[in-house]
Amino acid sequence: MKKHLDTFLSLNHKKADMLSVTHITDETHYYQARGGKDKDGIKCRADPCSASTTEGFYLEIISDGVNVYGSTPSLNQLPALCDRLVDQAKALKPYQLIDFKDQAKLSTGGVVSAQPQSSLSPRAIQDTLCDYSNDLMTNGIYTSEATCFQIYRESLLVNTYGATVRQEMHASALHLSATAEKDGETQTRSNGFNCLQIPLEDQFKDASQDCARIREQALELIHADNCPDGMMDLVLAPDQLYLQVHESIGHPLELDRILGDERNYAGFSFVQLQDIGTLKYGAPLLNVTFDPHMWSEIATYMFDDTGLKAQKMPIIKNGQLVRALGGRDSQYRCDVPGVACARQTSWNRAPIDRMANLNIEPGESSFDDMIASVEHGIYMETNRSWSIDDYRRKFQFGTEYGRLIQNGKLGAVVKNPNYRGITLPFWHALSHVGNADTQKISGTLWCGKGEPNQIVRVGHSVPVCVFKGIDVFGGAA
Ligand SMILES: [Zn+2]
Numbered sequence: 001m002k003k004h005l006d007t008f009l010s011l012n013h014k015k016a017d018m019l020s021v022t023h024i025t026d027e028t029h030y031y032q033a034r035g036g037k038d039k040d041g042i043k044c045r046a047d048p049c050s051a052s053t054t055e056g057f058y059l060e061i062i063s064d065g066v067n068v069y070g071s072t073p074s075l076n077q078l079p080a081l082c083d084r085l086v087d088q089a090k091a092l093k094p095y096q097l098i099d100f101k102d103q104a105k106l107s108t109g110g111v112v113s114a115q116p117q118s119s120l121s122p123r124a125i126q127d128t129l130c131d132y133s134n135d136l137m138t139n140g141i142y143t144s145e146a147t148c149f150q151i152y153r154e155s156l157l158v159n160t161y162g163a164t165v166r167q168e169m170h171a172s173a174l175h176l177s178a179t180a181e182k183d184g185e186t187q188t189r190s191n192g193f194n195c196l197q198i199p200l201e202d203q204f205k206d207a208s209q210d211c212a213r214i215r216e217q218a219l220e221l222i223h224a225d226n227c228p229d230g231m232m233d234l235v236l237a238p239d240q241l242y243l244q245v246h247e248s249i250g251h252p253l254e255l256d257r258i259l260g261d262e263r264n265y266a267g268f269s270f271v272q273l274q275d276i277g278t279l280k281y282g283a284p285l286l287n288v289t290f291d292p293h294m295w296s297e298i299a300t301y302m303f304d305d306t307g308l309k310a311q312k313m314p315i316i317k318n319g320q321l322v323r324a325l326g327g328r329d330s331q332y333r334c335d336v337p338g339v340a341c342a343r344q345t346s347w348n349r350a351p352i353d354r355m356a357n358l359n360i361e362p363g364e365s366s367f368d369d370m371i372a373s374v375e376h377g378i379y380m381e382t383n384r385s386w387s388i389d390d391y392r393r394k395f396q397f398g399t400e401y402g403r404l405i406q407n408g409k410l411g412a413v414v415k416n417p418n419y420r421g422i423t424l425p426f427w428h429a430l431s432h433v434g435n436a437d438t439q440k441i442s443g444t445l446w447c448g449k450g451e452p453n454q455i456v457r458v459g460h461s462v463p464v465c466v467f468k469g470i471d472v473f474g475g476a477a
Pocket of ligand 1: 246251446447448
């Protein structure tokens with residue numbers, strides 16, 4: 001493929017000041033098994049594997065300072081696409097808002113290998129998921145589910161600045177859940193959704209233990225009291241805190257949102273350009289980094305989709321906002337420091353600012369010390385629901401599993417634990433950051449943004465954290 005792309009560039013490079021072409025192949029396999037009871041006992045049903053593959057070319061040009069892009073599934077159509085983009089650049093010139101002709105030339109390059117691919121056969125995966133689905137069932141469990149994804153991406157970017165970037169990525173995701181039922185009420189407990197750049201067989205290693213825990217905790221929840229309402233200290237496990245980071249740090253700091261690009265769809269941001277470098281975002285304990293090099297995390301890469309070399313960068317340092325999540329084009333537009341975070345969902349979408357791996361650096365507190373620090377509070381695990389406004393200011397989260405904390409000790413399990421707050425006061429209420437032993441890598445496959453919509457993978461590695469005086473509420477009528 002490299003030879004074909006080089007030939008295309010050599011035959012067409014005089015048409016514009018810069019040409020950059022990327023070939024992308026995406027493959028996704030999805031498996032699902034569901035358990036349930038009927039009059040003959042527990043039955044597990046495995047659905048057929050669903051698979052999708054998509055492959056094509058993304059072409060971007062700069063002509064007389066105008067940046068234009070397009071895509072095609074066919075290599076043969078690239079010259080015609082290039083001609084069309086040149087015509088579009090001419091037509092757009094009178095309406096140009098940003099002149100890209102002085103944009104720094106990107107002449108990085110490299111080859112990045114993927115994590116090892118899974119060697120499991122589709123049949124072995126389906127059989128294993130059926131086993132988990134059965135493991136999750138017991139008396140009182142109404143239904144269970146075991147699902148997984150296998151994801152592969154291969155990309156090759158070549159441009160007239162001399163860059164060649166080839167990257168491969170294998171990822172997997174495993175979801176396990178059990179739903180308990182009593183008197184018409186249901187409670188679901190799960191493992192969240194483990195999304196990692198590791199082979200699926202590595203995800204399976206601890207899954208049997210997880211099944212036992214999930215099943216028992218679903219039964220605990222269905223017999224538990226509702227979470228109480230009130231102001232109290234909140235201890236968040238990583239499988240909830242990751243989404244708090246995603247929604248109330250990641251999205252508001254995406255530079256294209258701050259610039260207003262996403263106002264019509266994904267939303268705006270309460271953060272303004274002049275806040276970058278000055279805003280006290282949270283307590284001094286808060287250290288947030290953009291880290292594209294944590295190898296098992298789902299958005300790990302060496303180069304972003306514009307060919308910019310990716311490096312670990314501080315975003316919030318000792319509570320202060322120091323850098324935004326803006327890629328090459330956004331940094332050029334407003335001259336603020338950013339990161340290599342422009343990514344595209346596939347070959348037929350343009351790279352835009354995405355948060356990639358956004359992590360909280362571990363602190364010094366052990367889990368026991370953090371629980372001991374709480375006189376009156378609650379510990380919550382595993383996201384269940386979320387809501388946050390367009391400016392990423394006011395939010396509300398629901399979790400699957402709560403335990404009350406009294407006088408420094410974990411107590412009764414409670415169901416329907418929720419909390420709400422406002423972004424900056426919430427992060428200023430951070431009182432303890434857990435050490436590396438409490439850290440866990442989480443993430444999502446479905447971060448949505450852009451018009452037309454782009455779904456990308458996003459990773460978050462976070463420790464357990466404690467927040468003082470948070471508005472907690474349950475599900476009682
Ligand atoms: Zn998102």
